[in-house]
Amino acid sequence: MEYYFKFGEINEENGSFYETDVEFPSLMKKHIQKHGTALQPIYEAISNSFEATNDEKDSITIAMNFSRPGVGGVRDLLSVSIKDTGHGITSKDLTRLKRLYDESKGYNNLGSGRVQYLHFFNRTDIHTVYKEDGKTYSRRFVMSIGFFDKHHSVLWMGNPVVVEEGIPTGTTVTFSLIRDEKDKKEYNELSAENLKEAVWNHYLGRLCLHVPHCPNIYFREFVVEVEDEQAAHSITNDDIPKHEYSIPFKVNYTKYTRTGQHIKIFKTEDFTLQSFKLPVKTQRSNEVKVMSKGEVVSGSRMRFPLVTNAPKVDDCYRLFLLSSSYLTGKDTDQRGQLSLNTAESLAKQQNMYNQEPEDILLEDIETATTKKISDYYETIKNSKEYAENRLQDLIERYSLDATTVNTLVKDPTVPALTVFKEVFNKQADDKAKTYDELNAVYESLVELDPTSKSFARSLKAKIDRVTELVPELNKMELLNYTCKRKVVLLLIEDILKKRLFIQHKKKGKKMRDNSETMLHQILFPKKSEDTLNSNLWIINDDYIHYNGISETELGKLRYNGEDIIRDDLSKAEEQHLNEYRKQLDKRPDILLFPQERKCVIIELKSLSVDVTKYISQVRTYAALLREFTKEEYMVDEFYCYLIGEDFTFDEVKRAANEFHEDFAGSYLFYEQSEGVYGGPKRTPAKIRYEIYHYSTLLNKAVMRNKIFTDKVSVDPNNDGNVVIGAE
Numbered sequence: 001m002e003y004y005f006k007f008g009e010i011n012e013e014n015g016s017f018y019e020t021d022v023e024f025p026s027l028m029k030k031h032i033q034k035h036g037t038a039l040q041p042i043y044e045a046i047s048n049s050f051e052a053t054n055d056e057k058d059s060i061t062i063a064m065n066f067s068r069p070g071v072g073g074v075r076d077l078l079s080v081s082i083k084d085t086g087h088g089i090t091s092k093d094l095t096r097l098k099r100l101y102d103e104s105k106g107y108n109n110l111g112s113g114r115v116q117y118l119h120f121f122n123r124t125d126i127h128t129v130y131k132e133d134g135k136t137y138s139r140r141f142v143m144s145i146g147f148f149d150k151h152h153s154v155l156w157m158g159n160p161v162v163v164e165e166g167i168p169t170g171t172t173v174t175f176s177l178i179r180d181e182k183d184k185k186e187y188n189e190l191s192a193e194n195l196k197e198a199v200w201n202h203y204l205g206r207l208c209l210h211v212p213h214c215p216n217i218y219f220r221e222f223v224v225e226v227e228d229e230q231a232a233h234s235i236t237n238d239d240i241p242k243h244e245y246s247i248p249f250k251v252n253y254t255k256y257t258r259t260g261q262h263i264k265i266f267k268t269e270d271f272t273l274q275s276f277k278l279p280v281k282t283q284r285s286n287e288v289k290v291m292s293k294g295e296v297v298s299g300s301r302m303r304f305p306l307v308t309n310a311p312k313v314d315d316c317y318r319l320f321l322l323s324s325s326y327l328t329g330k331d332t333d334q335r336g337q338l339s340l341n342t343a344e345s346l347a348k349q350q351n352m353y354n355q356e357p358e359d360i361l362l363e364d365i366e367t368a369t370t371k372k373i374s375d376y377y378e379t380i381k382n383s384k385e386y387a388e389n390r391l392q393d394l395i396e397r398y399s400l401d402a403t404t405v406n407t408l409v410k411d412p413t414v415p416a417l418t419v420f421k422e423v424f425n426k427q428a429d430d431k432a433k434t435y436d437e438l439n440a441v442y443e444s445l446v447e448l449d450p451t452s453k454s455f456a457r458s459l460k461a462k463i464d465r466v467t468e469l470v471p472e473l474n475k476m477e478l479l480n481y482t483c484k485r486k487v488v489l490l491l492i493e494d495i496l497k498k499r500l501f502i503q504h505k506k507k508g509k510k511m512r513d514n515s516e517t518m519l520h521q522i523l524f525p526k527k528s529e530d531t532l533n534s535n536l537w538i539i540n541d542d543y544i545h546y547n548g549i550s551e552t553e554l555g556k557l558r559y560n561g562e563d564i565i566r567d568d569l570s571k572a573e574e575q576h577l578n579e580y581r582k583q584l585d586k587r588p589d590i591l592l593f594p595q596e597r598k599c600v601i602i603e604l605k606s607l608s609v610d611v612t613k614y615i616s617q618v619r620t621y622a623a624l625l626r627e628f629t630k631e632e633y634m635v636d637e638f639y640c641y642l643i644g645e646d647f648t649f650d651e652v653k654r655a656a657n658e659f660h661e662d663f664a665g666s667y668l669f670y671e672q673s674e675g676v677y678g679g680p681k682r683t684p685a686k687i688r689y690e691i692y693h694y695s696t697l698l699n700k701a702v703m704r705n706k707i708f709t710d711k712v713s714v715d716p717n718n719d720g721n722v723v724i725g726a727e
Contacts, residue, residue, distance in 0.1 A: 010142055015158035017151040024118070024145060024154050034119040037298065038186045041120045042195075043202055044113040045082040045173040047295060050206065050215070052086025052093075052171060056237055058215040060084045062199070064190055065222040075223070077187040079176040084215070088130025088169040089139065094157075118145045118154055122177035129169045138163045192219035196233040204240075205289045205296045205321045208276050211240040241319065245376060247273040251368050255358040256346050262361075269326040269360055273372055276319040283317040286310050286380065288369060291323040292331040292338065300327075300338045302362060305411035306370050310383035318377065322369055326360065340365075387412040394419055396706075397490060399482050438469045485705050488522060488535050492698055495519060496607065496645065516606040519694065523604070524590050526551040531592065538701045539602065539641065546600065548592035554624055555584035559593060564633040573628075584628070588621045597636040599625060604643050611644035611691065612655035618642050619676065622687060627679035638676055640689040643697065652691055659691065666700075667692045 028034070037043070042062070049060045061083045066075040117124040124143040129136065140158035147153050178184040196219045200207075207214050214237055221231040250268040257263060286307050290300040307320070330338045340362040341349070349357040374381035391412040395402050400423055408422040441462050448458055494500055495518055502514070520526060524534040528550045536543035549557065557564045565584065569577075577583045592600035603618050605611050622638040629635065652659055652668055659668040668691040674684035 010156050015140070015156055017147060017153040018155045018157055019151065019153050024115075024148050028115060028119060028145070032115045035116050038120070038183050039195075039198055039202075040116045041124075041175055042080065042082065043199075043295075044116055045175075046199065046203070047113070047293075048173075049082060049084035049086060049171070050203075050294070052088070053084055053215045054086075055213040056215065058085045059218060060215050061218040061220060062195060063220045063222060064192070064195070065225060066188075068224060074188060076184075077178070077190060079174050080187070080190075081172055081174040083170065083172040085168060085170045088171055089126070089128040089141075090130050090132055114143070117143055117175065120179060120183055121175040122146055122179055123175070125174045125176070126171065127174075128171040129163065129167055131169060136163050136165055136167055136169070137161060138167070192221045192231045192233045195219055196235060200235060202296055202298075204319065205291045206294045207235070207240045208243065208319065208321060209274065209291075209294070211242065212237040214240065241276040241278045243274060244277050244318070245273075245275040247275065247372050247376060249273070249368055249372050251360050251364050253358050254343070254346065254361050254364065255356050256350055257356055260347070262343050262346070265358065267358070269324060271322065271324040271326070271365070271368070273369065274321040274323070275373075275376070276321070277314075277316050278319050279316060283319060286313075286317050286320075288320045288322055288373070290327060290338070291321050292328045297327070297331070297338055301340065302366050302369075303410060304366060304370055304373075305413050306384040306387055307373050307380060309387070309411075309413040310377075310380040313377050313379045318380075320369075320373060322365075391419065397486060399486060434469055438466065441465050441469070482705055485535075485537070485701075488538070489698065489702055489705065492519065492522060492538070492694070495522075496694055496698065498607075513606045513608045516604050516609070520551070520589060520604050523602075524548070524550045536590075536592075538697055539643075541704070542594070543592055543600065546592040546594045548590065548600075550590050551587050552591075553585050553587050554621070554628075557591070559633055564629050566628055566630050569628070577628075583620075583624055586621065586624070588618075597634060598639070599635040599637075600639045600641075602641045602643070607645040607694070609644055609646065610651075611642055611647045612651050614642060615652070615656050615691075618689065619687070622685070623677040623679075626676050626685045627682060634682070635685060637686045638688070640687060642689070642691045643694055644691075645694045647693075659689075666696050 046060060046062070053060065061081075063081045063083065065078045065080070067078055069075045122144055126141040126143070127138070128141075129138050131137075137160040139160045142156040142158075143154055145154055147156065178187055196217075199217065199219075216237070217235040219233040221228045249271055251271055252264045253267040253269075254262050255265050288302075288304040288307055290297040290302055302322075327338060330340055332339050341359040342362050346357055346359055346361065370384065374384045391405065391409065392402075394400065394416055395405055398420075404426060405419065405423055408426055409419050445462065448462075449455060452458070495503070495515055498504070500518070502518075504511070506512070522535055523538060524531070524536055528534065529548065531544050531546055531548045534544055534548075536548075547559065555565055588601055589604045590600075590602035592602070594600065599622075601618055601621050603614065603621075605614060618640045622635075622640060625635050625638075649659075649661060649665075649668055656670070658672075659670045661668055670689040671687070673686050675687035675689070676685040678684050
């Protein structure tokens with residue numbers, strides 16, 4: 001069969017127009033609208049050719065006829081023909097061709113793909129040769145929306161003509177006279193090479209499912225009906241990847257209840273994944289293609305980032321074809337546009353006639369598909385777990401709401417910045433809406449009438465609404481507060497694990513351990529007296545509320561604006577204090593005064609320091625404060641801390657065997673009612689002395705912060721109202 005690049009006029013004596021009651025202009029405008037893909041008419045014709053052909057002995061040829069290049073080297077596409085060696089258009093097929101608006105296939109599948117011919121081209125010529133009743137016939141059909149005004153038809157049917165038996169069967173569909181200038185520009189840019197790539201991507205699923213029995217597909221270019229043989233391309237069975245796995249699975253339906261909940265029900269649908277091993281030159285990434293009617297669906301809206309962003313498996317990417325009779329049933333009249341419900345859209349379907357709508361959710365298909373693939377491929381599974389764990393780390397690190405994150409972030413592989421933007425934009429939007437609603441309630445108070453019989457009920461309704469809104473705002477503020485603490489905890493963890501860049505800078509030839517200074521600055525900056533804005537809560541939550549001072553000489557200590565060291569020291573006392581390293585020049589790292597006659601001493605050491613050499617240092621500070629403070633500032637009870645990292649409990653006990661482990665084995669302590677020397681004039685004072693690892697204090701602080709954030713989020717009545725500290 002030759003290509004029909006020249007079209008004769010329609011001779012009404014050799015055929016007739018097929019009149020219809022369908023108002024095609026209205027139909028095309030309101031019901032079967034133009035497809036968003038410019039190549040859709042070609043795809044429709046190729047799909048019909050696939051249905052008409054049988055196996056690898058058949059062929060489909062797409063031939064493009066261009067004008068000679070004009071200004072700027074641009075050539076116009078004059079026509080494009082799709083020719084197959086199939087069985088032709090028989091009487092049975094003709095019924096389908098005539099019934100262009102056919103609802104027998106269902107509301108979402110009108111069987112009217114050929115209407116796309118009318119949308120894109122002013123002329124569609126169809127030439128077919130077929131066998132029927134032992135004879136071979138040739139017949140011509142012409143479609144055009146331009147016929148409608150005069151003939152109330154879009155289809156002219158030529159009379160069948162008997163031809164010689166030896167003429168092979170087949171059909172050629174030729175499109176010409178592009179209607180839209182935008183489409184014309186896209187069609188003018190076609191070539192055999194890029195059209196082959198488009199057809200390959202569109203039909204790869206179908207080809208994979210039918211290899212090695214697919215018809216060969218040829219792509220040919222003509223310039224004013226003269227073929228450019230060097231431009232030819234093809235797709236043969238040798239190009240198509242081979243099948244690897246067939247993976248069946250089920251997906252449950254979801255019901256949206258009268259109480260506004262999405263619940264899974266026992267009803268299921270069957271799905272199948274077919275996997276194919278593709279060479280890297282063919283595929284640039286793993287890919288999941290959704291199938292319907294034997295073709296790849298372009299409008300499923302499903303995404304599988306955990307699969308597509310995963311690395312190669314055994315040096316090759318994988319193609320997965322997802323198919324189901326359920327998906328085919330969801331295909332709309334615009335071929336490849338699936339009508340799938342999300343959780344949100346299912347809820348919107350609830351009405352008085354359908355109080356509990358049910359369907360399979362798009363999200364559930366995505367999740368089930370991804371899980372099945374990861375179950376079969378270890379590399380993809382590991383990549384999936386890495387991405388999910390990374391997202392979970394962000395949720396825990398910044399105390400984000402897991403439900404919100406998982407709802408907003410469909411792709412766990414996106415950068416952290418994208419996650420934060422999604423979450424915090426949502427939080428800001430929710431907060432603004434809450435304040436707006438709260439403001440509306442306050443402004444509506446002027447509408448109340450205290451003399452009305454319904455006043456009490458109306459007032460209570462407004463109070464109840466404010467009660468609902470305020471805790472949610474408080475929750476946001478409290479979560480922000482705990483997030484600030486989270487940052488501090490992460491920074492300390494980085495120091496303990498030596499992740500900071502500054503910890504890897506050498507001073508001279510040696511690596512300097514400056515961890516004590518860094519930790520000191522984080523907990524309570526040197527010379528500071530602002531305990532409220534310190535991070536002493538890491539050691540004890542109460543400590544931020546005490547008066548205190550950081551790294552100040554004992555002789556210069558002041559409390560409530562007054563010096564606390566006696567100013568009446570005798571010469572003998574001064575001489576004794578200065579004999580050995582000027583005792584009152586000593587600078588405890590942190591001193592806190594919770595109340596009169598009590599003092600907290602905190603001594604910090606670098607990560608690499610042996611703390612056993614400094615056990616007596618803290619006792620010395622306590623003894624000096626006990627002996628030389630003014631009477632009104634004398635301390636009777638000391639709570640002392642020595643904090644380091646590179647030591648064992650046994651090492652401490654060898655140096656000072658009075659220390660014992662607590663019941664959990666997390667720190668060492670020593671307690672004595674007269675454990676602090678008071679000098680010749682004062683009795684000994686009480687001491688509680690604890691030695692900690694930084695890592696232990698960090699872990700305890702992390703757990704306290706987590707418990708706090710968890711309690712902020714408690715919703716005891718499951719009604720959306722947050723109760724702070726609820727059990």
